[in-house]
Amino acid sequence: MSPAPASILRDTPPDGGWGWAVVFGAFISIGFSYAFPKALTVFFKDIQLIFGASYSQIAWISSIMLAAMYAGGPISSILVNRYGSRPVVIAGGVMCGIGMVTASFGNTITHLYICVGVVGGFGLSFNLQPSVTIIGKYFQVKRPLANGLAMAGSPVLLCTLAPINQFLFNQFGWRGSFFILGALLLNCCVAGSLMRPICPKPTGSQLTQTNGTPKRPTTDRSEAQVNGHNTQLEKGCLENFNKFLDLSLFKHRGFLIYIVGNAVMFFGFFAPVVFLAPYALSHGFDEYSSAFLLSIMGFVDMFARPLTGLMANTKWIRPRIQYFFSFAIIYNGLCHLLCPLASGYGGLAAYSVFFGIAFGMVCALLFETLMDLVGPQRFSSAVGLATIIECCPVLLGPPIGGALVDTFGDYKYLYLMCGAVMVFAGLFLFVMNIYNYRMLERERRQEEGQVEEGCEDQEQGLGLRERGEPSSEEQGEAGNEAKKQQIP
Amino acid sequence: MFSPWILSLQLILFPLFWRGIYTTETNPSLALTVPVTTVFKSAVLKGDSLVEKVEILKPIDLELACTWTGNPNKLPNITGYWRKDGSEITNSRLTVQLENEQYNLKRVFRITGDTLGNYSCIFSDTDEAKIDFNVAAPEMDDKKDKPIVAYVGDSVAMACKTKLPPNTWLWYRANGTEQELINATTDPLRYKISVDGNTTKLTVMNLTEEDSGVYVCSAIYNIKASVSRVEVRVITFMEPLKPFIAIVAEVIILVLLILLYERWSSQRSSHSPTENGVHAEPTHKLTREGNNGMDENTTTRQRKI
Numbered sequence: 001m002s003p004a005p006a007s008i009l010r011d012t013p014p015d016g017g018w019g020w021a022v023v024f025g026a027f028i029s030i031g032f033s034y035a036f037p038k039a040l041t042v043f044f045k046d047i048q049l050i051f052g053a054s055y056s057q058i059a060w061i062s063s064i065m066l067a068a069m070y071a072g073g074p075i076s077s078i079l080v081n082r083y084g085s086r087p088v089v090i091a092g093g094v095m096c097g098i099g100m101v102t103a104s105f106g107n108t109i110t111h112l113y114i115c116v117g118v119v120g121g122f123g124l125s126f127n128l129q130p131s132v133t134i135i136g137k138y139f140q141v142k143r144p145l146a147n148g149l150a151m152a153g154s155p156v157l158l159c160t161l162a163p164i165n166q167f168l169f170n171q172f173g174w175r176g177s178f179f180i181l182g183a184l185l186l187n188c189c190v191a192g193s194l195m196r197p198i199c200p201k202p203t204g205s206q207l208t209q210t211n212g213t214p215k216r217p218t219t220d221r222s223e224a225q226v227n228g229h230n231t232q233l234e235k236g237c238l239e240n241f242n243k244f245l246d247l248s249l250f251k252h253r254g255f256l257i258y259i260v261g262n263a264v265m266f267f268g269f270f271a272p273v274v275f276l277a278p279y280a281l282s283h284g285f286d287e288y289s290s291a292f293l294l295s296i297m298g299f300v301d302m303f304a305r306p307l308t309g310l311m312a313n314t315k316w317i318r319p320r321i322q323y324f325f326s327f328a329i330i331y332n333g334l335c336h337l338l339c340p341l342a343s344g345y346g347g348l349a350a351y352s353v354f355f356g357i358a359f360g361m362v363c364a365l366l367f368e369t370l371m372d373l374v375g376p377q378r379f380s381s382a383v384g385l386a387t388i389i390e391c392c393p394v395l396l397g398p399p400i401g402g403a404l405v406d407t408f409g410d411y412k413y414l415y416l417m418c419g420a421v422m423v424f425a426g427l428f429l430f431v432m433n434i435y436n437y438r439m440l441e442r443e444r445r446q447e448e449g450q451v452e453e454g455c456e457d458q459e460q461g462l463g464l465r466e467r468g469e470p471s472s473e474e475q476g477e478a479g480n481e482a483k484k485q486q487i488p
Numbered sequence: 489m490f491s492p493w494i495l496s497l498q499l500i501l502f503p504l505f506w507r508g509i510y511t512t513e514t515n516p517s518l519a520l521t522v523p524v525t526t527v528f529k530s531a532v533l534k535g536d537s538l539v540e541k542v543e544i545l546k547p548i549d550l551e552l553a554c555t556w557t558g559n560p561n562k563l564p565n566i567t568g569y570w571r572k573d574g575s576e577i578t579n580s581r582l583t584v585q586l587e588n589e590q591y592n593l594k595r596v597f598r599i600t601g602d603t604l605g606n607y608s609c610i611f612s613d614t615d616e617a618k619i620d621f622n623v624a625a626p627e628m629d630d631k632k633d634k635p636i637v638a639y640v641g642d643s644v645a646m647a648c649k650t651k652l653p654p655n656t657w658l659w660y661r662a663n664g665t666e667q668e669l670i671n672a673t674t675d676p677l678r679y680k681i682s683v684d685g686n687t688t689k690l691t692v693m694n695l696t697e698e699d700s701g702v703y704v705c706s707a708i709y710n711i712k713a714s715v716s717r718v719e720v721r722v723i724t725f726m727e728p729l730k731p732f733i734a735i736v737a738e739v740i741i742l743v744l745l746i747l748l749y750e751r752w753s754s755q756r757s758s759h760s761p762t763e764n765g766v767h768a769e770p771t772h773k774l775t776r777e778g779n780n781g782m783d784e785n786t787t788t789r790q791r792k793i
Binding site for chain 2: 046049050052169170171172173175176177179180182183184186187189190193194196
């Protein structure tokens, strides 16, 4: 789906220039968001000892942090819709910093749950959503590449944070480390300051287009007014809420397909990562070799993400990026299904390499496909809603996997389950996207047919159309045509 | 060195032959006055070298049996002998005959606290094939080579863990070559020792800088005590404060630099209005709705930070 010719206002995203600085900022922000909860596990053993807690009680810290990060999505979206990305990321960085610094003075495990888990987790969610959103505002043509580069922050920061954490722990113990990590997290504020706002909210602007990309800078449908009509803002509570968070997305076909497919996929997404080292240990390899497998995976992941972004940017793949995403998920599932066949350390290492590639591919495309489906304006709300829905499978996946391992006593079933779940999710997305692309094509042809009918009708009709519906990138609801028919 | 089946062998052997092992005998020197049980330990060698670990909790008679199946020459008779800690045990040379494609060598040793060590059976052909038995008291599980860092006024916890519970656990504070016993009952505000089967935990509270040093945990078995050392380093809060302030300063400087650069570059471009035209493409049918006047507004609005 090639972008339409730009219309008025600040519609052409720069696709470069300061955009690359923004990508770097997003790289740091996203990196901290995903890598920080995982890198904290270095401290758990010592905290467990001093607080006299069991391993599962300590593991809750990471879980609460991840849960808060995903659950904070809608709040983050609302704030981004209202204030833009920059203030939210800076606020997120400050929150994380404060959370970690207060945690370093804690004496009970509950204190850690709240400071690190809740406050830290929300702070990270205020980093994640705005970073992904602003890439959509700065890039259009090179957007998949920009997304791939930004998402590469996660493995890179994990590889740097893990040894840094170990070093800090050896030098300063866990309290000093948390204290210093609080300062390190303030670097998210630096990342946030790079995110110069773009496309400020206009009032009384007319935008729509006949096909392709509308560049309405905000998701405020109610602000899309025909000259002088201000009655939108006085409509009911729901309208006002939609001003902040676009709940009409739940009627968006592409969005629904995306969340259903992704929710299923996330059940089997993280569990193989969590259990890779124990799986290797169960085969009789020592701790260092098992941990090295994770390093291999992380290293391959680092390169797979930008490369996937580059590939997705090519003119053959970009129009069919949803198929590429489905392919990546199915490939991921196949890797897991074939994993039990791997024997010996070489086999497991090969699996780690392929898994790293697959993992990187899916992660790089995760937000790009959502942007492709709903368009940059509604993306902010979409990503918030998507993360809170994905929160459940993300958190439940590894414990269910663990329960499988405990019941059957063999990791084989875990990998088979994850593989099957992902292949199913990939196939579902593939089939549903065939349907979606076909529907979009049909709507687009109908719109084009309408345009040829008369330019004058267009102008009058535009005002009515804008008020009525979201004009997002690929969206063409069936209601469109019905409304158009009513234009006199 | 730890092969998994060795542990399963021990688990089978210990309850079968050593019923008395878990009794709490407080006096270790009673070793030779109680009836000594015999334990059988065997190993099969296929290559030319193997190491086995044998953990002993109390004085016993240990019968070590070696079987060698990997000899390529298959001579009917070879020489076999025993070594302890590298030196040959006198009068231990025997002629070993080939039976059922394997060579067997067996000997009984009286193991006490003084006779722990490395026992090897050697099959001497053109080359030597041997099995080493490391006969020792159970070792501690995790070795701590890095010091534990703690803060003044805070508390620190150290734990020691073995596979098999000892009779008692003792904690010492090491001062150079001397060791001073830590008594939790005389000093309950400072020390807390908890014992839970095969683990023990020492918590030192209200730390001061003098509490830095080496702490030794000792697992007392009938045969010998097994020790592990832990180093504790007590520091003040000033130490992490320095990197913290450095990083916060760096963050503030970077943020200011970025914001100043932004203001400077926006001022620069607002002095050259031709740049604005690049971003707005006025040619579109929608502009007919009277947007022409709006273009200027919107483009200048972009310049706001």
